[in-house]
Amino acid sequence: QARKLFSHNIILIGFMGAGKSTVSDYLSSMFAMKIAEMDQMIAEREEMSIPDIFATYGESYFRAKETELLIELQSQKNVIISCGGGAALREENVAEMKKNGRVVLLTASPKTVYERVKDSEDRPILQGNNNVEYIAELMEKRREKYEAAADIVIQTDNKAVLQICEELISKL
Ligand code: S3P
Numbered sequence: 164q165a166r167k168l169f170s171h172n173i174i175l176i177g178f179m180g181a182g183k184s185t186v187s188d189y190l191s192s193m194f195a196m197k198i199a200e201m202d203q204m205i206a207e208r209e210e211m212s213i214p215d216i217f218a219t220y221g222e223s224y225f226r227a228k229e230t231e232l233l234i235e236l237q238s239q240k241n242v243i244i245s246c247g248g249g250a251a252l253r254e255e256n257v258a259e260m261k262k263n264g265r266v267v268l269l270t271a272s273p274k275t276v277y278e279r280v281k282d283s284e285d286r287p288i289l290q291g292n293n294n295v296e297y298i299a300e301l302m303e304k305r306r307e308k309y310e311a312a313a314d315i316v317i318q319t320d321n322k323a324v325l326q327i328c329e330e331l332i333s334k335l
Contacts, residue, residue: 172265174264176248179289201245214284230259
């Protein structure tokens with residue numbers, strides 16, 4: 164049985180393409196922690212892709228599902244919660260995150276994000292606007308909220324996932 168290494172869950176937040184899924188996969192295999200990938204869980208429960216949820220029920224419906232899930236996940240231990248890029252924008256969600264573990268913000272430059280998401284078709288927020296300028300603008304709008312939510316901030320540009328994870332662990 165895997166030893167429980169951290170006394171808190173790890174909650175990864177940050178913009179689309181900041182590396183939340185990649186880092187959570189890596190951490191999970193390093194430390195035998197479970198992953199709660201919020202987007203994936205919501206899509207499975209709704210039996211719909213994220214773009215379809217947005218198109219059918221609208222963004223606020225999706226946001227409400229995120230809040231419900233964050234509350235539900237408080238019963239779990241030894242878990243990495245990989246949040247959708249918008250989850251930390253609501254104060255009520257941040258409050259739920261704080262009850263649940265250490266909130267780690269992953270950051271990347273607009274250019275890096277663009278390189279990571281340019282071929283993605285499952286980001287409704289970027290649909291029709293998937294370019295560096297728009298990413299930079301939206302990132303700037305969100306920056307203050309992300310930073311306010313974070314206990315730890317890790318910049319991910321030009322770093323290998325191992326380095327990011329080591330940095331993260333050393334700051335926990
Ligand atoms: C969103 C980010 C997405 C997903 C949804 C909305 C956002 O998650 O939750 O498309 O508002 O930034 P990723 O950050 O995993 O792409």
